[in-house]
Amino acid sequence: xxxxxxxxxxxxxxxxxxxxxxxxxxxKRAIIAISGGVDSTTCAALAYKAMGKSLLCIFIxxxxxxxxxxxxxxxxxxxxxxxxxxRIVRAQERFMEAIGQAEDAEEKRKAFRETFYTILSETAKxxxxxxxIQGTIAPDWIETKGGIKTQHNVLEQIGISPQEKYxxxxxxxxxxxxxxxxxxxxxxxxxxxxxxxxxxFPGPGLLVRCVGRLEPSKLRTLKQSTQIVEKHLxxxxxxxxxxxxxxxxxxxxxxxxxxxxxxxxxxxxxSREVKVNILESRATGVKGDMRVYGxxxxxxxxxxxxxxxxxxxxxxxxxxxxxxxxxxxxxxxLYTIQEGKERAPYDVAIRAIETRDFMTAxxxxxxxxxxxxxxxxxxxxCPNVAHVYYDLTSxxxxxxxxx
Amino acid sequence: xxxIVPVINVKGQYNHLIVRMLTELxxxxxxxxxxxxxxxxxxxxYNGLVAGGxxxxxxxxxxxRELRNLERLFxxxxxxxxxxxxxxxxxxxxxxxxxxxxxxxxxxxxxxNVDKEDEILRGTGPSFTAWASHNDEVVHIPExxxxxxxxxxxxxxxxxxxxxPIYGIQFHPExxxxxxxxxxxxxxxxxxxxxxxxxx
Numbered sequence: 140x141x142x143x144x145x146x147x148x149x150x151x152x153x154x155x156x157x158x159x160x161x162x163x164x165x166x167k168r169a170i171i172a173i174s175g176g177v178d179s180t181t182c183a184a185l186a187y188k189a190m191g192k193s194l195l196c197i198f199i200x201x202x203x204x205x206x207x208x209x210x211x212x213x214x215x216x217x218x219x220x221x222x223x224x225x226r227i228v229r230a231q232e233r234f235m236e237a238i239g240q241a242e243d244a245e246e247k248r249k250a251f252r253e254t255f256y257t258i259l260s261e262t263a264k265x266x267x268x269x270x271x272i273q274g275t276i277a278p279d280w281i282e283t284k285g286g287i288k289t290q291h292n293v294l295e296q297i298g299i300s301p302q303e304k305y306x307x308x309x310x311x312x313x314x315x316x317x318x319x320x321x322x323x324x325x326x327x328x329x330x331x332x333x334x335x336x337x338x339x340f341p342g343p344g345l346l347v348r349c350v351g352r353l354e355p356s357k358l359r360t361l362k363q364s365t366q367i368v369e370k371h372l373x374x375x376x377x378x379x380x381x382x383x384x385x386x387x388x389x390x391x392x393x394x395x396x397x398x399x400x401x402x403x404x405x406x407x408x409x410s411r412e413v414k415v416n417i418l419e420s421r422a423t424g425v426k427g428d429m430r431v432y433g434x435x436x437x438x439x440x441x442x443x444x445x446x447x448x449x450x451x452x453x454x455x456x457x458x459x460x461x462x463x464x465x466x467x468x469x470x471x472x473l474y475t476i477q478e479g480k481e482r483a484p485y486d487v488a489i490r491a492i493e494t495r496d497f498m499t500a501x502x503x504x505x506x507x508x509x510x511x512x513x514x515x516x517x518x519x520x521c522p523n524v525a526h527v528y529y530d531l532t533s534x535x536x537x538x539x540x541x542x
Numbered sequence: 543x544x545x546i547v548p549v550i551n552v553k554g555q556y557n558h559l560i561v562r563m564l565t566e567l568x569x570x571x572x573x574x575x576x577x578x579x580x581x582x583x584x585x586x587x588y589n590g591l592v593a594g595g596x597x598x599x600x601x602x603x604x605x606x607r608e609l610r611n612l613e614r615l616f617x618x619x620x621x622x623x624x625x626x627x628x629x630x631x632x633x634x635x636x637x638x639x640x641x642x643x644x645x646x647x648x649x650x651x652x653x654x655n656v657d658k659e660d661e662i663l664r665g666t667g668p669s670f671t672a673w674a675s676h677n678d679e680v681v682h683i684p685e686x687x688x689x690x691x692x693x694x695x696x697x698x699x700x701x702x703x704x705x706x707p708i709y710g711i712q713f714h715p716e717x718x719x720x721x722x723x724x725x726x727x728x729x730x731x732x733x734x735x736x737x738x739x740x741x742x
Contacts (some may be wrong), residue, residue: 426649426675427627427678428555428556428675429597456651460648464695494718494719496718498556498717498718499673499719501650501651533650535673
């Protein structure tokens with residue numbers, strides 16, 4: 140599979156893809172599951188150019204969307220020049236049931252994928268669609284081939300025949316593009332800026348930002364925190380910024396003392412002013428091209444020092460590097476911004492990264508005052524949150540998402 | 543005529559970025575499998591070769607077996623060769639050097655200190671930010687090799703052969719976050735062009 144590169148000609152790309160789609164479909168009906176993201180919208184726009192009303196656009200409400208998202212997306216896509224008619228398919232209960240008590244990241248992703256494609260194939264059959272159009276892009280299948288995570292839309296590339304299993308043929312018009320190239324195409328197609336410049340959102344949605352087991356109140360906390368984080372970081376947040384919810388559960392771990400010592404040495408503050416905790420939950424990472432499902436450490440500095448240190452990005456970045464370098468099973472370092480009720484069941488982590496192609500990413504140096512404002516608002520709105528953290532981990536060694 | 547520089551797909555997630563980089567720099571590039579032979583490369587008229595990173599470890603028996611063909615290519619090729627990450631480690635082992643588990647493994651941002659700019663690091667000195675991701679490292683460079691750069695945690699970040707245009711880089715010059723990555727590839731493409739025009 141070759142990748143489209145350099146001197147990227149959006150006009151030529153659009154023409155060739157529209158021709159190819161029209162040719163492959165030969166007048167038959169196709170279905171596309173859109174999410175409001177730039178990948179699926181770009182594919183829908185391309186497919187609509189090729190086949191018009193023979194294209195069925197559905198929005199599967201998995202329950203893992205952000206607050207009010209389904210309605211907003213439907214409205215945005217119906218406007219000119221897109222004029223796409225979107226049908227919302229409600230499936231929240233089916234997804235909740237399928238995920239069940241699963242805790243492991245890969246297990247959750249796989250359960251999501253099965254349910255997603257089953258619903259899609261049911262709808263496709265009912266509507267007599269033989270083709271599924273999908274917005275898979277290059278990083279999606281590169282990372283799955285390397286075993287780093289199961290992208291929910293990468294069936295064929297990993298050897299699962301959609302024709303056999305689900306009854307349709309998959310077409311992926313933008314599979315050879317990187318994200319920045321997709322945006323070029325979407326601007327060319329005059330897709331609204333809210334979509335073309337929208338930050339990426341994972342296929343399984345907030346499911347993979349709900350670290351560990353899924354619970355309705357945990358998911359609700361995540362949706363509210365997400366709204367707050369997105370609001371505050373809209374201008375300073377980098378290419379991707381979001382919230383993650385974790386269980387407020389720590390465990391006794393031999394790395395605790397040595398990590399505490401390292402933080403103290405690294406930041407040159409007394410060890411009694413530092414507290415490191417090892418969380419029970421796990422988060423994904425990528426080290427030396429291998430997927431690692433590793434430990435999370437939270438670093439808390441005394442409140443007085445916190446104000447002084449506020450945001451010394453270089454020091455904290457170095458710290459993250461040193462801690463992970465010394466402890467191979469760790470893939471995530473979280474820095475405490477503010478505490479809520481000690482025994483509250485959940486923690487929230489704020490994540491903000493800057494990147495070109497999402498293959499490597501650096502942490503954004505958000506002003507301390509902004510982080511504390513966000514933390515305050517989250518703690519006010521969600522009394523079931525015990526800590527609000529800022530994720531200090533670059534990619535590598537972490538992945539952008541936690542699961 | 544555009545120089546032809548295939549990239550051996552060592553199965554790392556950044557290998558495609560190498561192809562992207564080389565293509566943007568005006569060469570004809572694509573991924574070729576680990577099993578590619580010198581004959582196949584000569585048939586397409588290759589002018590240079592790049593071997594990317596991957597999840598293998600040169601100390602693991604299965605990995606080493608998987609990379610056996612690559613090792614052979616490193617010894618046989620007469621064209622300019624650039625080896626990245628695990629390929630850089632394999633290069634060391636193939637030509638008489640030694641690797642081992644990294645004392646301080648590097649993930650993410652590092653500072654590369656240039657000892658000698660030479661051809662490949664021209665314009666990148668005295669130091670620059672790079673992105674690394676490795677669990678092993680080169681401990682002894684092969685006998686006729688020269689070290690060109692190091693970092694605080696890793697002694698051999700860049701090395702080159704004294705007798706052939708062969709370079710090894712431990713970090714990832716092909717990723718966005720390596721500040722002089724493009725310059726390094728541009729330098730390599732220059733070497734490839736010069737080599738091709740001198741009839742080799």
